Amino acid sequence: MDLGLQNSSVVVTGAGSNIGRAIALAFAAEGARLTLGDVDEEQTVRVAAAATDVGAAAAQFVRADVTALDQVERLVAAAHERDGAIDILVNCAGWDRLMWFTETDPDFWRKVVDINYLGVVNCTKAALDFMVPQQHGSIVSISSDASRQGEAREAVYAGAKAAINAFMKTIAKENGRAGIRCNVVCPGVTIPEDADEVGAASMWRDRESMFTDDQLEKVARALPLRKLGRPRDVANAVVFLASDAAAGHITGQVLSVSGGYSMIG
Ligand SMILES: NC(=O)c1ccc[n+]([C@@H]2O[C@H](COP(=O)([O-])OP(=O)(O)OC[C@H]3O[C@@H](n4cnc5c(N)ncnc54)[C@H](O)[C@@H]3O)[C@@H](O)[C@H]2O)c1
Helix, strand or coil, X not given: CCCCCCXXXXXXXXXXXXXXHHHHHHHHHCCCEEEEEEXXXXXXXXXXXXXXXXXXXXXXXXXXXXXXXXXXXXHHHHHHHHHCCCCEXXXXXXXXXXXXXXXXXXXXXXXXXXXXXXHHHHHHHHHHHHHHHHCCEEEEEECCCHHHHCCCCCHHHHHHHHHHHHHXXXXXXXXXXXXXXXXXXXXXXXXXXXXXXXXXXXXXXXXXXXXXXXXXXXXXXXXXXXXXXXXXXXXXXXXXXXXXXXXXXXXXXXXXXXXXXXXXX
């Protein structure tokens, strides 16, 4: 199926590592024009080059911390300036450190909420400022199955991700009349395959600090599909939901891509 993404203007945040990197490369393979935002310049410039190699019609890196509204405004403005439109925003930047709630403090809570939730709010506002006047657009935000199930050692993160789900449904209701679709993808445990896929700021830089091999094996065994997710699994769902040709009548939905971990919705 032709997803109709050739030359579409796509902004991806957190595009340097793991899932964001796979999303960038999946849109690149469809011939999209990419604007990649991240705080990790070295890694994301490498992703932009890889995107060009696999077929992106254009690929640029713009340094943008999603917690800073002025920086994400510059990110989407750079896409609009180059492409004359912003067709798709993918909110992928996220961060967590696995800890029991009782071990965490207010500085940690604020950081988790700022990056995971307010980052999505900032980028969505910046993109809507262009999408509403142009009367079309598609926004896909990356949440987590922790938002649906709750997850030990991810209390504030799970809450921030649940906030994304509710926020995106609301934005979908408010902006459907402007031809704008908004959907959410909830990954389960999704691990990079090799070192090229993670930059300095990736949560997976020190994988053992996230999960030991033993824990990963247990997670895989517990899933209905008996395997862990790979970044490409999430990227495929994002590209599908972003495409008007494939998903033009789908909005306000929260889709788990997690090997069956969450059977909700
Ligand atoms: N990998 C998983 O198992 C998993 C599971 C559920 C949900 N998720 C979500 O998927 C998304 C991607 O996860 P990942 O595993 O690829 O993470 P990752 O840590 O490998 O990559 C995150 C990227 O975001 C960038 N980033 C971090 N803070 C930023 C900021 N303030 N502004 C801009 N960029 C920033 C990092 O530099 C990095 O390139 C996140 O939203 C995460 O919460 C991941």
